[in-house]
Amino acid sequence: MKTSINKRSLRYTVLAVVLAGIVLAGLILLKNPVQSEKNKMSDNISVSGNYQNSSDVDLPNSSGVIKEAKAMPVYGHWRNFTKKDGLPSDKAYTVRIDGDRVLVGTHDGLAVYENEEWRTYTTEDGLAHNGVVSIDVSELTGDVWIGTLGGLSRWSSGKFTTFTQFNSGMPNDLVYCVFCDGKDVWVATGGGAGHYDTHTSQWEIFTEQNAPMHEPWTYGVSSGGGKVFIAAWGGGVIEYDNNTKRFRDYTDPDGFMEIDLQPDDGLIHDITTATSYSDSILWVSTYFGMSRYDGKNWKGYFNTDSGLASNFINFLRAEGRVVFVCSDNGLSSTDGTTWVTYKKDDNSENGKAIITNGNEKKEIPLSPSISHNFIIGVDAKDDLLWVATSKGVSRGEMLR
Amino acid sequence: MIYYGLLPQKESAVERCSDNLKSGYMKPRVIILLIPVLISILPFSGLSGQEKSANYGNIPDELVAYDKYMKAYKYHFLEPTQFYGAGREKLPPTDLKEVRIGFLGPMEGSVIQPLGKQMLQGSMLAIEEANKKGGYKGILFKLMIHNDAGLWGAAANEVVKMDDEKVWAFLGTIDDNNSHIAIRATLKLEILNMNTGDPDPTFTETAIPWVVRNIPDDRQSGYVLVARIFKRDKHRRVAVIRANNRYGRVGILHFNRSATRVGYPIIIEERFNDGETDFTAQLERIQKTSPDAIALWGNAKESALILKQIRDLGMKQPVYGSDRMVSQEFLSLAGSLAEGVVTTCQYNPDSDDPKLKAFKANYLKRFGMEPDVFAAHAYDGMNMLIEAIQKVGLNRVLIRDVLTDMKTFQGYQGVTGKVIFDATWNNIRPVFIAEVTNGKFKFSPAPPLEKSEQIYKKPISGYSY
Numbered sequence: 108m109k110t111s112i113n114k115r116s117l118r119y120t121v122l123a124v125v126l127a128g129i130v131l132a133g134l135i136l137l138k139n140p141v142q143s144e145k146n147k148m149s150d151n152i153s154v155s156g157n158y159q160n161s162s163d164v165d166l167p168n169s170s171g172v173i174k175e176a177k178a179m180p181v182y183g184h185w186r187n188f189t190k191k192d193g194l195p196s197d198k199a200y201t202v203r204i205d206g207d208r209v210l211v212g213t214h215d216g217l218a219v220y221e222n223e224e225w226r227t228y229t230t231e232d233g234l235a236h237n238g239v240v241s242i243d244v245s246e247l248t249g250d251v252w253i254g255t256l257g258g259l260s261r262w263s264s265g266k267f268t269t270f271t272q273f274n275s276g277m278p279n280d281l282v283y284c285v286f287c288d289g290k291d292v293w294v295a296t297g298g299g300a301g302h303y304d305t306h307t308s309q310w311e312i313f314t315e316q317n318a319p320m321h322e323p324w325t326y327g328v329s330s331g332g333g334k335v336f337i338a339a340w341g342g343g344v345i346e347y348d349n350n351t352k353r354f355r356d357y358t359d360p361d362g363f364m365e366i367d368l369q370p371d372d373g374l375i376h377d378i379t380t381a382t383s384y385s386d387s388i389l390w391v392s393t394y395f396g397m398s399r400y401d402g403k404n405w406k407g408y409f410n411t412d413s414g415l416a417s418n419f420i421n422f423l424r425a426e427g428r429v430v431f432v433c434s435d436n437g438l439s440s441t442d443g444t445t446w447v448t449y450k451k452d453d454n455s456e457n458g459k460a461i462i463t464n465g466n467e468k469k470e471i472p473l474s475p476s477i478s479h480n481f482i483i484g485v486d487a488k489d490d491l492l493w494v495a496t497s498k499g500v501s502r503g504e505m506l507r
Numbered sequence: 508m509i510y511y512g513l514l515p516q517k518e519s520a521v522e523r524c525s526d527n528l529k530s531g532y533m534k535p536r537v538i539i540l541l542i543p544v545l546i547s548i549l550p551f552s553g554l555s556g557q558e559k560s561a562n563y564g565n566i567p568d569e570l571v572a573y574d575k576y577m578k579a580y581k582y583h584f585l586e587p588t589q590f591y592g593a594g595r596e597k598l599p600p601t602d603l604k605e606v607r608i609g610f611l612g613p614m615e616g617s618v619i620q621p622l623g624k625q626m627l628q629g630s631m632l633a634i635e636e637a638n639k640k641g642g643y644k645g646i647l648f649k650l651m652i653h654n655d656a657g658l659w660g661a662a663a664n665e666v667v668k669m670d671d672e673k674v675w676a677f678l679g680t681i682d683d684n685n686s687h688i689a690i691r692a693t694l695k696l697e698i699l700n701m702n703t704g705d706p707d708p709t710f711t712e713t714a715i716p717w718v719v720r721n722i723p724d725d726r727q728s729g730y731v732l733v734a735r736i737f738k739r740d741k742h743r744r745v746a747v748i749r750a751n752n753r754y755g756r757v758g759i760l761h762f763n764r765s766a767t768r769v770g771y772p773i774i775i776e777e778r779f780n781d782g783e784t785d786f787t788a789q790l791e792r793i794q795k796t797s798p799d800a801i802a803l804w805g806n807a808k809e810s811a812l813i814l815k816q817i818r819d820l821g822m823k824q825p826v827y828g829s830d831r832m833v834s835q836e837f838l839s840l841a842g843s844l845a846e847g848v849v850t851t852c853q854y855n856p857d858s859d860d861p862k863l864k865a866f867k868a869n870y871l872k873r874f875g876m877e878p879d880v881f882a883a884h885a886y887d888g889m890n891m892l893i894e895a896i897q898k899v900g901l902n903r904v905l906i907r908d909v910l911t912d913m914k915t916f917q918g919y920q921g922v923t924g925k926v927i928f929d930a931t932w933n934n935i936r937p938v939f940i941a942e943v944t945n946g947k948f949k950f951s952p953a954p955p956l957e958k959s960e961q962i963y964k965k966p967i968s969g970y971s972y
Contacts, residue, residue: 279660297688298660363572364712367581394714481592498593
């Protein structure tokens with residue numbers, strides 16, 4: 108009797124192990140679907156090192172990179188600048204390309220790169236404060252508007268003019284963002300957003316008293332399509348229509364700080380940090396991910412479901428159909444479908460570009476890479492990409 | 508504990524199996540057949556990210572947003588935000604004459620100036636005690652005091668000044684608006700902010716990795732009041748009257764939402780402004796709704812006046828309130844009418860803890876007054892900053908790192924009790940019930956909110972991972 112039970116048990120055991128094996132194999136297959144031959148080939152290419160993007164690599168070698176990135180631009184030939192190269196500080200908050208020169212806002216002054224040389228401007232030159240956190244250039248006049256930790260400066264014909272709470276109607280002295288929209292210069296501050304009419308020299312201020320904001324804390328501002336988009340900290344995005352002078356707001360529909368109930372039902376979070384409008388698309392960054400709005404539908408992006416480097420996003424700027432996303436752990440760019448993310452390795456100057464298309468991911472070594480992964484500012488023009496980081500600024504060239 | 512998706516089924520299967528084994532009831536073939544079943548569900552045990560051993564912010568199961576209906580796509584605040592920026596390599600200056608720590612509070616031009624004074628004195632006492640022990644390597648600490656209530660948005664400008672002054676960290680503030688304005692600047696300038704006085708739940712929900720709060724927030728108070736008012740005291744129709752400012756609006760938010768979630772939405776919400784003295788209009792509107800209890804959210808003075816006018820109108824409903832009622836000012840103004848008022852307090856001021864007793868005695872000796880909740884938490888917060896500096900030296904990023912590593916200061920035992928950080932560095936230590944008895948507040952631990960199985964349904968739809 109005992110023997111027969113053991114034999115039966117043995118049969119059941121074998122059956123159980125076989126069943127378990129089948130179940131496990133099924134689970135593994137579900138988790139990692141079989142790759143197509145094409146994908147396998149791409150993987151082989153990506154690890155071959157053909158895409159090595161250093162200065163000693165000829166541009167033709169990058170054609171594979173371009174192919175992988177589909178229509179997305181990929182930048183390489185990175186050149187990094189720190190205090191050793193002439194910057195007043197390693198901590199760079201913002202960067203703006205202005206014709207043949209590049210303006211960089213640092214913790215210790217405004218740095219201007221022109222003809223391969225850096226020149227620094229500080230309070231001694233008339234700057235409102237040495238901490239320069241935002242820069243924009245007026246297309247109408249060519250004036251440079253500089254948002255600092257202690258006021259707004261206009262740099263025109265070599266002279267700085269300062270606007271503060273005391274000497275003008277500006278909402279607050281800490282100017283997180285400045286944006287030129289025709290004759291209007293918009294600012295986002297902790298005391299509200301507002302615009303300075305350069306024709307009438309008047310400020311108009313928007314706070315929770317006269318705009319649909321919960322609080323007057325604003326962090327970013329941009330414009331496009333006849334509208335201004337204010338990133339209101341805790342209040343989502345406030346849209347101001349230049350024609351009707353009316354507001355409307357966009358907030359996270361679930362109403363809770365601790366969750367995002369549905370990813371594409373609206374803005375993913377109310378704590379917004381920047382807005383950028385280009386190619387009829389509004390991009391919005393938060394510390395919880397990114398949102399895209401085409402005027403009809405919202406789409407949310409997290410680092411778990413896209414190629415986004417990190418959900419903590421300091422700033423973003425869209426140029427054409429591509430948005431450049433400054434996260435705390437890498438620089439990402441996307442057209443909404445394909446992602447190119449740049450990351451520096453921890454203990455070397457090298458790094459990689461990670462190209463993500465749906466579930467496919469390719470890593471391409473870069474040597475050198477961007478100067479730091481904590482990205483605070485970005486600007487792109489023609490074939491150049493400039494990046495402001497926690498430790499220096501970087502310039503990349505578009506690969507063809 | 509909250510479960511999603513397959514986990515409840517999985518647990519019940521395991522539990523059943525375990526029970527059967529214990530009772531010797533299970534046949535060998537059943538055990539063997541169970542092996543593949545157990546193996547097949549094993550991979551799901553790693554549903555990390557969305558599965559969690561405790562709800563964010565100590566939210567009782569019953570009160571998790573939308574949880575009765577569906578699983579959310581994304582849950583935030585389950586892991587601390589890391590700071591990936593540069594600065595850890597920066598060497599400390601060699602020519603320092605003092606070690607500066609900033610202080611931001613309502614020093615003048617604010618209705619909560621007395622609270623700011625207590626917060627300042629608590630901070631000063633900690634600094635003075637540290638300096639008596641030699642400061643930092645023989646260099647004395649110095650408090651750089653800033654008023655947060657100047658021009659609109661002044662808190663941001665003051666944080667910039669602190670950066671110019673080269674403070675290593677700063678403590679403050681109380682007012683919700685000013686606290687929020689300050690932390691946006693602190694993120695830009697990378698100075699750790701120890702908050703010891705603002706109970707606004709959204710303050711730490713900004714995900715800024717430069718902010719630590721050691722005072723339990725209004726989320727905790729709201730849950731405790733819900734448990735007390737609806738579960739223990741069995742009230743069903745509750746009216747709210749609250750300050751018409753951010754403290755009132757955000758403070759009462761989780762109480763209101765939770766009241767709805769347990770099945771008893773607030774029947775009316777009235778507002779009043781700071782400094783207002785006649786609340787007749789609001790109270791008459793409340794009276795018409797025939798509430799069976801009233802919840803009050805505001806500063807001590809207005810709360811006492813409202814309580815008086817409630818009784819003047821002949822309304823006999825029990826009154827519950829926010830933590831700012833726990834003050835001598837409220838007791839003095841309300842007199843005998845305060846009897847039976849129930850509120851919450853972030854710590855137990857009458858605890859027998861020798862550390863608290865010593866602090867109270869030293870504070871009284873130094874400043875000639877009893878410390879309040881703002882003084883006590885500021886004393887603890889400043890001591891945490893000082894200890895962080897002593898541990899890692901003069902580097903802002905390293906000071907941030909040690910205060911937020913979830914190890915070094917997790918469980919820190921101050922005069923107000925233990926610090927229990929959640930992933931947003933918010934102190935989720937249980938708060939206390941404060942009830943006026945014989946003219947004094949009596950403090951007792953707040954019982955946890957019991958989950959009501961009758962109305963709680965497990966999620967049936969939503970996202971899975």
